[in-house]
Amino acid sequence: MSLGGATMDERVPRDFETLRATILERRQSLPKRIAQIAAYALDNPDDIAFGTAASIAASAGVQPSTLIRFAQQLGFDGFTSLQLVFRERLRERNSSYDERLAALRAKAEEGAGHRAIFDGFVAAASTSLNDISRTLNEDHFEDAIAVLAKAETIYVLAKRRSYPVASYIAYALGKLKIRNQLIESAAGLNAEMIGFASPRDAVIAISFSPYAPATIEEARVISEQGVPIVAITDSSFSPLAQFARVWFEVAEADFAGFRSLSATMALAMALTVAVGEKRRDGGRKRKA
Amino acid sequence: MSLGGATMDERVPRDFETLRATILERRQSLPKRIAQIAAYALDNPDDIAFGTAASIAASAGVQPSTLIRFAQQLGFDGFTSLQLVFRERLRERNSSYDERLAALRAKAEEGAGHRAIFDGFVAAASTSLNDISRTLNEDHFEDAIAVLAKAETIYVLAKRRSYPVASYIAYALGKLKIRNQLIESAAGLNAEMIGFASPRDAVIAISFSPYAPATIEEARVISEQGVPIVAITDSSFSPLAQFARVWFEVAEADFAGFRSLSATMALAMALTVAVGEKRRDGGRKRKA
DNA sequence: TTGTAAATGGAACGCTTGTCTCATTTTTTA
DNA sequence: TAAAAAATGAGACAAGCGTTCCATTTACAA
Numbered sequence: 001m002s003l004g005g006a007t008m009d010e011r012v013p014r015d016f017e018t019l020r021a022t023i024l025e026r027r028q029s030l031p032k033r034i035a036q037i038a039a040y041a042l043d044n045p046d047d048i049a050f051g052t053a054a055s056i057a058a059s060a061g062v063q064p065s066t067l068i069r070f071a072q073q074l075g076f077d078g079f080t081s082l083q084l085v086f087r088e089r090l091r092e093r094n095s096s097y098d099e100r101l102a103a104l105r106a107k108a109e110e111g112a113g114h115r116a117i118f119d120g121f122v123a124a125a126s127t128s129l130n131d132i133s134r135t136l137n138e139d140h141f142e143d144a145i146a147v148l149a150k151a152e153t154i155y156v157l158a159k160r161r162s163y164p165v166a167s168y169i170a171y172a173l174g175k176l177k178i179r180n181q182l183i184e185s186a187a188g189l190n191a192e193m194i195g196f197a198s199p200r201d202a203v204i205a206i207s208f209s210p211y212a213p214a215t216i217e218e219a220r221v222i223s224e225q226g227v228p229i230v231a232i233t234d235s236s237f238s239p240l241a242q243f244a245r246v247w248f249e250v251a252e253a254d255f256a257g258f259r260s261l262s263a264t265m266a267l268a269m270a271l272t273v274a275v276g277e278k279r280r281d282g283g284r285k286r287k288a
Numbered sequence: 289m290s291l292g293g294a295t296m297d298e299r300v301p302r303d304f305e306t307l308r309a310t311i312l313e314r315r316q317s318l319p320k321r322i323a324q325i326a327a328y329a330l331d332n333p334d335d336i337a338f339g340t341a342a343s344i345a346a347s348a349g350v351q352p353s354t355l356i357r358f359a360q361q362l363g364f365d366g367f368t369s370l371q372l373v374f375r376e377r378l379r380e381r382n383s384s385y386d387e388r389l390a391a392l393r394a395k396a397e398e399g400a401g402h403r404a405i406f407d408g409f410v411a412a413a414s415t416s417l418n419d420i421s422r423t424l425n426e427d428h429f430e431d432a433i434a435v436l437a438k439a440e441t442i443y444v445l446a447k448r449r450s451y452p453v454a455s456y457i458a459y460a461l462g463k464l465k466i467r468n469q470l471i472e473s474a475a476g477l478n479a480e481m482i483g484f485a486s487p488r489d490a491v492i493a494i495s496f497s498p499y500a501p502a503t504i505e506e507a508r509v510i511s512e513q514g515v516p517i518v519a520i521t522d523s524s525f526s527p528l529a530q531f532a533r534v535w536f537e538v539a540e541a542d543f544a545g546f547r548s549l550s551a552t553m554a555l556a557m558a559l560t561v562a563v564g565e566k567r568r569d570g571g572r573k574r575k576a
Numbered sequence: 577t578t579g580t581a582a583a584t585g586g587a588a589c590g591c592t593t594g595t596c597t598c599a600t601t602t603t604t605t606a
Numbered sequence: 607t608a609a610a611a612a613a614t615g616a617g618a619c620a621a622g623c624g625t626t627c628c629a630t631t632t633a634c635a636a
Binding site: 319320321322350351352353354357 | 612613614615616
């Protein structure tokens with residue numbers, strides 16, 4: 001008989017995720033109009049949080065009283081209690097990504113303690129990842145993969161601050177059983193190494209301002225041999241860009257004078273794995 | 289005469305950031321009670337978004353009418369219009385960090401196209417950064433800095449997938465003019481290199497599962513010589529942990545079988561720069 | 577079909593809301 | 607200090623709120 005006024009001792013979903021799960025679970029057994037509101041609520045949670053019972057009911061195409069029955073069906077004692085859950089959801093993702101980042105950066109900039117240094121590097125890395133995720137040119141990306149997938153040997157060229165990226169690329173290519181050659185300077189035999197490269201090979205070259213002269217010079221020589229170059233660099237004015245078949249502009253944030261490598265790393269790894277995948281599929285699995 | 293009912297042709301802040309800037313700019317010239325609400329609004333934006341004029345006024349310790357005057361002072365035609373801006377703020381950060389990440393990961397997992405591979409690596413890197421930012425043990429961090437700052441020479445020990453981090457540490461230490469030695473295996477002289485290390489030096493060792501046997505063995509030898517080790521590894525069961533004076537547990541997310549290095553990189557750079565700073569200050573600039 | 581229970585629509589109600597007005601207090605100006 | 611202007615507090619009020627109630631419709635069992 002206590003049709004609507006469900007007593008509060010039955011478990012009432014207090015957080016949005018539980019509520020969502022409860023709704024999805026009972027979806028089948030809900031009356032038509034109630035189900036209609038349930039669907040609307042999950043699709044437009046913000047409207048539930050901010051709207052009035054009347055406005056929400058109108059948007060969902062039901063009567064306000066149905067909205068209240070919906071709430072009661074879920075164990076709430078009225079629409080208002082239900083709405084609180086939807087509002088709490090918005091409150092709880094309080095520290096949005098940007099605000100967290102801003103907080104990190106602020107702490108880092110006011111320069112208090114060693115923790116601030118750590119926060120600074122985390123913030124720089126996050127910013128870089130965010131930027132590249134927005135700005136990556138997908139056409140260039142596909143072109144680069146095509147160039148590299150055709151290569152017999154992939155040469156990897158980077159010095160100084162970019163060298164860690166090159167070494168990880170070489171490691172990953174090796175793991176994927178793709179023939180590659182890391183051009184290191186230890187033994188001073190770079191010129192000879194480069195001499196073996198042919199137009200059937202390809203190069204991944206990485207260099208950021210101030211561009212290591214050796215990288216630029218080696219890129220020039222190797223491009224004159226007709227070897228296609230995929231470059232990762234930091235601006236269209238980069239001397240590397242003029243030698244490259246395809247090039248990526250990656251804006252890495254820096255902190256305390258050291259550039260984050262996270263965006264470059266992510267791009268490098270994606271290139272590597274995509275090349276591996278393309279080779280396995282023999283170019284068959286293409287997007288239409 | 290049109291004291292309150294400011295006409296709408298004067299520029300009304302429509303987004304939260306503009307509103308915030310406007311308030312901060314006029315702060316000095318605002319009447320006492322109005323300023324009181326202004327401060328409350330910037331400190332408790334969520335309360336403004338969800339509360340009623342009465343409840344907000346009570347929380348801020350003013351009359352509801354003052355709240356309305358505050359809104360009108362800013363060019364809104366009432367509290368309700370002002371509140372819309374605060375609500376929009378919550379709506380707009382709709383795609384919270386976690387949701388964006390989840391979207392990236394979902395795209396990456398459904399595996400459509402090469403872009404998905406890229407997204408996967410970006411997501412893995414972001415997740416790793418987020419995790420380490422939450423879980424970094426500050427005491428360990430300070431201890432590690434202390435150990436490394438005292439060292440005459442810092443030895444950097446890492447192979448295979450961890451090697452890129454080691455090479456960046458070595459690069460950064462060099463830039464900061466801190467004597468360091470990267471233990472590479474190229475010439476097979478590692479044993480001799482290690483032999484020079486003394487208890488007045490220190491080691492940064494990095495190894496993740498599956499732990500490169502060479503790294504573990506060299507860490508064992510070097511710790512038996514009494515050289516303090518700062519380890520970056522992935523679990524408390526790591527064989528590296530038992531040799532270490534201080535160790536960090538870094539949980540790197542992986543994608544397509546390749547582990548992100550972003551968190552490790554951030555930690556490594558922070559350690560390096562913090563050591564550099566501590567040496568410059570001679571330990572004088574300590575937190576109380 | 578008929579009877580019963582569930583579901584629904586719509587109007588009515590009491591209450592709280594945002595806003596306005598006006599008397600009072602505080603601040604500024606001369 | 608006196609006068610004028612600005613700021614403030616507090617109550618009044620209409621509009622809109624969430625909720626309830628009841629008549630009607632729909633679904634289902636016998």
